[in-house]
Amino acid sequence: MAISRAHMLAAAAFCAAAALAAASAGDGFQFAILGDRTGDAQAGVYEQVWAETAAERPACVITSGDSIEGGDDNTAESQWQAVADAWRPYRRLPLYLVPGNHDIWSPLSERLFRKYAGHAPHYSFDYGNAHFTILDNSRSDELSGAEIAFLESDLKAHAAAPVKMIFSHRPSWLIPVALKNPDFPLHRLARQYGVEYVVAGHVHQMLHFELEGVTYISMPSSGGHLRLSKKYEDGWFFGHARVEVSGRAVDFQLEELKAPRGRGRITKAKDWGMTGLLEKPVAAQRAAGGSRSAGMPAR
Ligand SMILES: [Zn+2]
Numbered sequence: 001m002a003i004s005r006a007h008m009l010a011a012a013a014f015c016a017a018a019a020l021a022a023a024s025a026g027d028g029f030q031f032a033i034l035g036d037r038t039g040d041a042q043a044g045v046y047e048q049v050w051a052e053t054a055a056e057r058p059a060c061v062i063t064s065g066d067s068i069e070g071g072d073d074n075t076a077e078s079q080w081q082a083v084a085d086a087w088r089p090y091r092r093l094p095l096y097l098v099p100g101n102h103d104i105w106s107p108l109s110e111r112l113f114r115k116y117a118g119h120a121p122h123y124s125f126d127y128g129n130a131h132f133t134i135l136d137n138s139r140s141d142e143l144s145g146a147e148i149a150f151l152e153s154d155l156k157a158h159a160a161a162p163v164k165m166i167f168s169h170r171p172s173w174l175i176p177v178a179l180k181n182p183d184f185p186l187h188r189l190a191r192q193y194g195v196e197y198v199v200a201g202h203v204h205q206m207l208h209f210e211l212e213g214v215t216y217i218s219m220p221s222s223g224g225h226l227r228l229s230k231k232y233e234d235g236w237f238f239g240h241a242r243v244e245v246s247g248r249a250v251d252f253q254l255e256e257l258k259a260p261r262g263r264g265r266i267t268k269a270k271d272w273g274m275t276g277l278l279e280k281p282v283a284a285q286r287a288a289g290g291s292r293s294a295g296m297p298a299r
Pocket of ligand 1: 101203
């Protein structure tokens with residue numbers, strides 16, 4: 001308890017200092033998005049993702065949710081303490097958690113999320129010239145009416161922010177966006193208020209969609225298991241996103257883990273579609289033989 005309070009106070013103090021720095025550094029900054037930690041967490045992946053992310057010195061880190069394996073009130077707090085241990089080396093980095101279905105399933109687990117995240121299940125914050133809205137769909141596939149109402153009031157109150165992004169754990173938007181159907185509340189609000197990016201986790205697969213100028217991203221995994229083909233070119237890999245904001249411009253880059261759990265391949269969001277990489281690497285179509293794979297070499 002004392003440790004987590006101290007952690008939160010330190011994070012809050014750093015956050016305030018970082019916000020001042022961001023304000024004085026003009027309107028450009030770089031931040032990181034981590035995918036899910038759990039959902040059959042793979043040993044060592046999350047720690048490697050954090051080490052590689054922190055080395056890039058992001059202004060802050062936002063997750064896509066599922067920070068603990070969860071599911072059992074009796075072990076939930078010890079699981080939060082374990083993940084807090086993983087964060088401790090990076091406690092100077094402001095960290096914003098999104099609530100996943102592995103994080104919140106009961107009243108007690110919601111209280112623990114509030115304690116360790118330092119936020120309600122939905123909240124919003126500003127960084128530099130950008131506004132971030134975190135929505136809660138931890139307990140249903142859909143975004144509830146209450147979440148949509150919160151989103152609308154939040155976007156209305158921050159309508160002047162030049163850059164806006166929405167995060168939720170589950171990609172509640174996936175089916176209408178894949179069907180190119182713009183007629184759903186989240187999308188209508190995103191369009192109305194000029195939201196550029198809508199980001200989710202849960203699936204553990206890198207997917208990218210564009211609908212009427214709104215970019216929708218399903219994040220690759222930062223620890224949770226890879227499914228189906230488990231192939232990079234199909235969007236199944238471990239890594240994180242490095243996002244640069246400069247004025248109204250947003251550069252969204254995906255960075256696969258380096259060895260031993262990845263090959264350090266770097267792509268842009270636009271390189272991906274609804275079934276993985278838009279241009280499948282030649283290497284994937286041949287038998288193994290040392291061909292180059294997709295993505296630029298790691299820096
Ligand atoms: Zn999930």
